Amino acid sequence: MKSIQFCALILLLSACGSDLLKPQGDISRSFKALDQDLILVDIGNLNISSSEISGSGAFVVNDPLAGVDSEAHFKIDAVLNEGALVEFIVFSSAALEDGISFAFRRADNLVSLKITNSFRQASWSDTIRLQDENRVSFSLDVHNQEQPAHFILWDGLLAGRRVPDLIDSAEDDLNLGNGRGAFWGMRLENATLLQISREQAVKSHD
Amino acid sequence: MIKWIGLASLISGAFFSSSVGASDTSGLKISAAADLVADFGWQDVAASQRLQARSVELMFYGPTDHLFHGMISVAAHPYDGAMDVGVHEAFIGSSKLLPRTRFRLGQFFLGLGRLNPLHQHDWPFITAPFVQREFFDGEGIIDSGLEVSVLMPSSFYWDVTAGVTSGWRITHSHGDEGEAPSIPTHYLRSEFFQSFENGGIKTGLNYLGRKDAEEKWLWMLGVDATAKWRRGKVLSLLVQSEAWLRAQKPRSLEISKELGAFVFGQTAVHESFYAGLRVDALSQLDLKDAQDERLTNLEWGLSPQLTFEASEFAKWRAAYALESRYQEGSNTSWGHRLSLQAVFLLGAHPAHEF
Numbered sequence: 001m002k003s004i005q006f007c008a009l010i011l012l013l014s015a016c017g018s019d020l021l022k023p024q025g026d027i028s029r030s031f032k033a034l035d036q037d038l039i040l041v042d043i044g045n046l047n048i049s050s051s052e053i054s055g056s057g058a059f060v061v062n063d064p065l066a067g068v069d070s071e072a073h074f075k076i077d078a079v080l081n082e083g084a085l086v087e088f089i090v091f092s093s094a095a096l097e098d099g100i101s102f103a104f105r106r107a108d109n110l111v112s113l114k115i116t117n118s119f120r121q122a123s124w125s126d127t128i129r130l131q132d133e134n135r136v137s138f139s140l141d142v143h144n145q146e147q148p149a150h151f152i153l154w155d156g157l158l159a160g161r162r163v164p165d166l167i168d169s170a171e172d173d174l175n176l177g178n179g180r181g182a183f184w185g186m187r188l189e190n191a192t193l194l195q196i197s198r199e200q201a202v203k204s205h206d
Numbered sequence: 207m208i209k210w211i212g213l214a215s216l217i218s219g220a221f222f223s224s225s226v227g228a229s230d231t232s233g234l235k236i237s238a239a240a241d242l243v244a245d246f247g248w249q250d251v252a253a254s255q256r257l258q259a260r261s262v263e264l265m266f267y268g269p270t271d272h273l274f275h276g277m278i279s280v281a282a283h284p285y286d287g288a289m290d291v292g293v294h295e296a297f298i299g300s301s302k303l304l305p306r307t308r309f310r311l312g313q314f315f316l317g318l319g320r321l322n323p324l325h326q327h328d329w330p331f332i333t334a335p336f337v338q339r340e341f342f343d344g345e346g347i348i349d350s351g352l353e354v355s356v357l358m359p360s361s362f363y364w365d366v367t368a369g370v371t372s373g374w375r376i377t378h379s380h381g382d383e384g385e386a387p388s389i390p391t392h393y394l395r396s397e398f399f400q401s402f403e404n405g406g407i408k409t410g411l412n413y414l415g416r417k418d419a420e421e422k423w424l425w426m427l428g429v430d431a432t433a434k435w436r437r438g439k440v441l442s443l444l445v446q447s448e449a450w451l452r453a454q455k456p457r458s459l460e461i462s463k464e465l466g467a468f469v470f471g472q473t474a475v476h477e478s479f480y481a482g483l484r485v486d487a488l489s490q491l492d493l494k495d496a497q498d499e500r501l502t503n504l505e506w507g508l509s510p511q512l513t514f515e516a517s518e519f520a521k522w523r524a525a526y527a528l529e530s531r532y533q534e535g536s537n538t539s540w541g542h543r544l545s546l547q548a549v550f551l552l553g554a555h556p557a558h559e560f
Binding site: 066093094147202 | 250251376418454459464493495498501505533535
């Protein structure tokens with residue numbers, strides 16, 4: 001039934017043409033998966049079920065953060081096949097613009113991470129070694145109320161003050177500025193997303 | 207007029223502060239303060255879950271000569287398992303150059319609102335009110351610049367403070383110096399005081415503006431009020447409140463507005479024991495979902511506390527807080543917080559206003 005609904009959704013969206021790229025209150029672009037209300041930004045060829053999203057495309061989670069100047073914690077779990085891309089974008093507009101993105105790409109069995117602030121046209125990239133090279137499971141604190149935005153990335157779904165991190169932008173001198181929106185979402189290329197969720201920031205400074 | 211100048215001096219330290227004996231201006235004063243906090247959270251409340259020294263501060267202050275006075279304070283805060291040491295305040299000032307006028311030049315907590323100019327160990331509660339946490343970086347906005355205060359020539363007590371600071375940063379950073387703003391941080395405070403039998407009330411109207419390097423405007427408007435009633439040396443009743451509206455306008459994006467406030471009341475239940483209650487509220491006024499639908503939202507807290515204060519130099523507090531966040535269309539989060547605090551001061555301590 002879900003797949004029939006999705007095919008109907010694709011037909012409907014195909015008729016909408018370029019409106020897909022800019023969310024404008026079109027309720028037909030919304031769907032529920034992975035316990036989140038999601039809105040398509042780029043339909044691509046996504047296959048959506050309640051427990052996973054696979055293929056290529058982009059969506060925004062219809063659960064805005066507590067303002068642009070706020071902080072939050074996120075957990076992402078995805079299968080990263082050879083040639084796949086898993087990109088998490090946060091503190092962006094509802095069209096996933098002007099935010100900070102964390103893009104994991106696997107090529108030649110190497111996983112690279114590129115962190116970009118599209119508004120500032122600033123980026124950082126490097127190859128990284130993950131616990132499981134076929135899987136991108138990470139936890140992320142983003143404190144966009146700080147200047148510049150402070151982010152802490154953990155390899156795995158376990159995070160905390162005493163859990164060693166993979167990247168701490170403050171300690172690693174990564175100044176990419178701040179995101180300019182209050183939304184968060186994903187862009188996938190030939191990947192399978194199994195979890196996307198947000199919680200309260202782990203390393204809040206209060 | 208002279209009576210108002212005299213009253214200003216009284217408010218500045220001699221009348222309502224119990225640190226009177228420590229505030230003479232002869233020679234260097236050295237003071238140390240430690241703020242020990244155990245903070246535990248349950249359910250959706252994030253807390254350190256342990257006892258730690260939230261801040262340790264060393265203060266040096268006194269007259270530099272017959273015209274000027276100075277202050278240097280160095281504070282350490284826990285960060286990533288170690289104590290991060292930094293300069294809180296380093297300024298020179300005077301109240302003797304121009305009639306009814308005082309100034310300070312250097313780095314300081316901006317003279318805005320009631321809580322921001324005070325060091326955290328001098329607050330009447332343990333945790334930062336939600337509005338202070340979100341709008342004032344938790345502890346307070348510190349910057350470098352010039353601040354001038356003038357006691358206005360009026361028939362009532364009216365003190366006006368204006369300041370301009372570098373504005374390279376408006377919140378804390380981890381070693382990053384920030385960027386030159388398009389328009390530096392500037393602020394204005396208009397303060398009024400009215401005394402009455404056994405007490406007084408101080409109120410303030412506040413404005414802060416800044417346009418950052420990316421041409422994002424920040425405006426803050428606030429009102430604060432503090433009222434005290436004393437019975438002898440005992441502060442029999444304290445009522446303290448601040449309300450702030452924060453608006454931000456990034457270049458080419460819509461303006462966003464947030465409103466936050468707290469009210470704190472405390473009464474003496476014994477000569478050294480006080481019971482208090484704080485109510486917090488914070489809301490983003492124009493929060494919209496990805497389909498541009500407006501979402502009602504409110505973050506609120508209710509926090510009763512007990513304080514034991516045998517003297518100005520040692521305070522013990524215990525507080526419980528019920529904290530919740532409601533946002534239309536998503537799950538309401540809530541939880542419980544238990545905070546314990548011990549604050550002690552060694553040596554002299556600067557006199558506090560009212």
